[in-house]
Amino acid sequence: MSVARLTTYNFRNLLSVAIDLHPKLNFFVGDNGSGKSSLLEAIFFLGHGKSFRTSKVEHLASYETDNFVVSVKDVNNLQLGLSKHLHTGVTLIKINGERHARLSELAKNIAVQIVTPESFKLFFGGPKERRRFVELGMFHVKHDSSKQWREFNRVLKQRNACIRHNLDKATFDYWTSLFCQLSEDVAEVRNEYITNLIAELPFWLELLLPSIADKVTVQYLQGWPQKKNLIDALSDSHEREQAFGYSIYGAHKFDVKFLIAKQALESQLSRGQQKLFLLALTFAQAKLIARVNRVKPILLIDDIGAELDANSRESLSTALSVLDCQVIITAIEEGVLQPFINNDSVTNKESSKNKYHMFHVKHGGILPVNNSVKIE
Numbered sequence: 001m002s003v004a005r006l007t008t009y010n011f012r013n014l015l016s017v018a019i020d021l022h023p024k025l026n027f028f029v030g031d032n033g034s035g036k037s038s039l040l041e042a043i044f045f046l047g048h049g050k051s052f053r054t055s056k057v058e059h060l061a062s063y064e065t066d067n068f069v070v071s072v073k074d075v076n077n078l079q080l081g082l083s084k085h086l087h088t089g090v091t092l093i094k095i096n097g098e099r100h101a102r103l104s105e106l107a108k109n110i111a112v113q114i115v116t117p118e119s120f121k122l123f124f125g126g127p128k129e130r131r132r133f134v135e136l137g138m139f140h141v142k143h144d145s146s147k148q149w150r151e152f153n154r155v156l157k158q159r160n161a162c163i164r165h166n167l168d169k170a171t172f173d174y175w176t177s178l179f180c181q182l183s184e185d186v187a188e189v190r191n192e193y194i195t196n197l198i199a200e201l202p203f204w205l206e207l208l209l210p211s212i213a214d215k216v217t218v219q220y221l222q223g224w225p226q227k228k229n230l231i232d233a234l235s236d237s238h239e240r241e242q243a244f245g246y247s248i249y250g251a252h253k254f255d256v257k258f259l260i261a262k263q264a265l266e267s268q269l270s271r272g273q274q275k276l277f278l279l280a281l282t283f284a285q286a287k288l289i290a291r292v293n294r295v296k297p298i299l300l301i302d303d304i305g306a307e308l309d310a311n312s313r314e315s316l317s318t319a320l321s322v323l324d325c326q327v328i329i330t331a332i333e334e335g336v337l338q339p340f341i342n343n344d345s346v347t348n349k350e351s352s353k354n355k356y357h358m359f360h361v362k363h364g365g366i367l368p369v370n371n372s373v374k375i376e
């Protein structure tokens, strides 16, 4: 999907927004605290039903308001809307005016990916961000995986309760057996997804980080020792589990490791290079989502100037032109956008006017900049 019109109401500090977006390239420029990330957050919220920076959805409503709305329309007039009423807790999902019960219905029409300065810093630290990244991709590529994942988490909770309360052996064995089976199932689906993702990666690394492209290896760690059955690994670690009070192995403990010439990526690459690596991975995921789901993702890049020098932004601009998705970029200074604005392959060659849309963001208000012409 490519958003033609975005409207928001009572979202963070944004004044009521109703703007027309370019099908490919959009820039939002403004000072710190003007509302740029809030705008990306609104689009992200529509794609995921949650924020990328807080787990408290109530924080998304403008101060002293009780509800907020985000809706979009594409060029074919497909309308998607998501609103939240804080007082009742009700989330309203609408597709072409009709109510739907599940977010997965929205996800069939819209896929949103985001890269922020924080996401790249976290990505190469602990496993939490990498798990979130993989889960996001699987949500769009393997629709049944959400159901399987919910069931897995239900069983994990039961098994953890057995460990914590030291329940009888029969009950414990029952939940352990179910837990192992579901872990194996989840790990298999995930393995297939990660294999497909890794296959897309070299192309984007060649564009963004050519000097290390042929030195990268990616390892999928399933969540328990690779050479052991989960049931054996669990029984060998029974005492440790009891000391911790939760399941120390299983599909929830998966991770993905990135190595450069067999060394951990974070010890080999500079911060800017790590950001380019995460972008390459995000583009690989976007391509996979577009291929399998037949919905082109919308890519949000917050604060494009952070960590990237002019050469890196140049390479990124070339990669974006190949990606062929709608991209929404924020920046504090207009100057950092030059490589994107001047790249003729990124922008529409047929018309020098309809290259991109640029907006200035100020105190929550969003103003289109004149020379970025609206698509009629």
Ligand SMILES: Nc1ncnc2c1ncn2[C@@H]1O[C@H](COP(=O)(O)OP(=O)(O)OP(=O)(O)O)[C@@H](O)[C@H]1O
Pocket: 011, 012, 013, 014, 030, 031, 032, 033, 034, 035, 036, 037, 038, 039, 059, 060, 061, 062, 063, 332
């Ligand atoms: N629920 C809310 N209602 C109204 N204003 C809010 C709410 N939550 C946050 N704000 C304010 O919204 C402003 C915009 O924040 P936002 O993160 O979107 O800025 P930004 O333009 O991305 O800034 P930066 O360049 O520093 O990242 C901040 O000043 C913040 O205090």
